[in-house]
Amino acid sequence: MDLLNDRLDSKVPAPSVTKGRRRRIVLIGVLVVALIIISALLGYFIPKNNSSSSPSNVTISTSPTTPTNTSTPSITRNSAKKLFGYWGQSAVGNYVGPLGLGTRPIPASEQQKGLAYYCDLGYYDVMNLAFLYKFGGGDVHWGLDHSSLGRYEVDAAGGISANFEGTPISTDAFLQVGKDIQYCQSNGIKVVLSIGGDMHSPYNLIPGDGARLANIIYNSFLQGNSSARPYGSAILDGVELDIEKTGPSFTSEQVILLQTLKQLSPKSIFSAVPQCFLNGVGMDYNTGPVIKSNPELFDYVIIQYYNNPTCSYPFGFNYPEWTNIFKGSLVIGLAGDDTSAITGGFLNPGQLQAVLDQVYKDPQFYGISVYDVSSSNPSPSLPSTYSQTLRKALNGERVGSGYPPQGNFTTEHQWAARCAGTWGYANETCSLDSCKDNWSCADPTKMCFMFLQQC
Known part of the structure; x- marks a missing residue:
């Protein structure tokens, strides 16, 4: 109430020796009131805004509509590849x-x-x-x-x-x-x-x-x-x-x-x-x-x-x-x-x-x-x-030591000299059966790959 009275008083004629002093007091009072109002507004609105959003270090998750794998992935997707x-x-x-x-x-x-x-x-x-x-x-x-x-x-x-x-x-x-x-x-x-x-x-x-x-x-x-x-x-x-x-x-x-x-x-x-x-x-x-x-x-x-x-x-x-x-x-x-x-x-x-x-x-x-x-x-x-x-x-991690440069290019006509269950299996074990010189192997479930002969 005193500040308001001071503000009103500033409109009343006063002796010239106190006029400047009173003007300064009014200005200071106005600033104080403004600061109080601003502080009050900030105190009101900032909590309101925070309450409607999650902190940056919190992740909100929703339950899936479908029963899914409950284990936590050990790695995440990389958008580049x-x-x-x-x-x-x-x-x-x-x-x-x-x-x-x-x-x-x-x-x-x-x-x-x-x-x-x-x-x-x-x-x-x-x-x-x-x-x-x-x-x-x-x-x-x-x-x-x-x-x-x-x-x-x-x-x-x-x-x-x-x-x-x-x-x-x-x-x-x-x-x-x-x-x-x-x-x-x-x-x-x-x-x-x-x-x-x-x-x-x-x-x-x-x-x-x-x-x-x-x-x-x-x-x-x-x-x-x-x-x-x-x-x-x-x-x-x-x-x-x-x-x-x-x-x-x-x-x-x-x-x-x-x-x-x-x-x-x-x-x-x-x-x-x-x-x-x-x-x-x-x-x-x-x-x-x-x-x-x-x-x-x-x-x-x-x-x-x-x-x-x-x-x-x-x-x-x-x-x-x-x-x-x-x-x-x-x-x-x-x-x-x-x-x-x-x-x-x-x-x-x-x-x-x-x-x-x-x-x-x-x-x-x-x-x-x-x-x-x-x-x-x-x-x-x-x-x-x-x-x-x-x-x-x-993601850019190395998953193996890598291999030397690859072998020579092959054609379908070179496949008929080695037999194995699958290419990967034969290549890794080198336990190859003897092969025929035509398109069929003794075992119909096996394929022939000539390019494995030096395995």
Whole structure:
């Protein structure tokens, strides 16, 4: 009250000798009041703001909608180099051991786990769903195969069914995958549909199939609408072409497929998965012509460096040639273990390090894909930590001593002089059987590799 009186008093005439003094007192009083008001306001607002946000050293976590892996990842993703994981085919169930087929059975309970489990490991940047294995042939039928989970089928009339090895099952299992997709995406992981797959799968491309398939994919897996949406409301981040056979219309229809999808879903990711083998003509026969004619359609290319011994380390690794074939981002496709690459190509940590020593600093090197997540992560019967090794390597850690420069380039005609269960197994042990001088081995479960003769 005194300060207010002083402020009022300053308007009353006063003797000239005290006038200056009173003016100073009023000014000081005003400043004091202003400081008090400012302090009060700060005291009120700062706590309010702090109460609505978390301190910088606290992380808020939410419970996932899907039961997932509860273990804490020992490493985290590095945004510079990507790790792509294939999910859906349960490669761990191939039942292939060092001595051939059927020698390493894996119990069903230890095979493919739910998609969210692998996303929770913290290794992967992108998950590829394998495979849309059936489509084309002039109508709108299609099929989705997730191996140990089952198949989701749509017939030419639009009828929907699901089965496991021919036995009808509920479509709820696929809806659960949709929830896992959304969970993975909420954690920054892209989820992409892989179409094609094995060359023996029942897919075909005849004139008109490219546009038809583009609309099926858009309506069933991307932003469109359809009664046939196996993953429910989940919207995938993109599509990759893993086409492993060819025909008169395959190239043109793949181009139309991608062009149509880019128009329908311009923000989606698009890629291709060629075999590394260049067939003497400078390209993979299947997706190679599309990559060569329309490179602008692809965000990146995954080169399959397994089941392709003529172009894989340590006997002809041809990544430098691919940097000239496609000028964009390149991903090195590897196997998750020996059984995931039955005809060879698995790289142990030393071989992996040798490959990364060659490519890591190349500006086109985008990352590694692993086929698949079931065979490259731990289970009681398969204590593999290969995906963790890949993640560490991509983060810049050394995972092995590396190997000397690779051997000479080989051709298919040189494979017929050595026999072994798998390429990796034979190369590591050198316990090679005697071989024949033709295309067959005494044991039909074994392959022949002449280039191992000096192992």
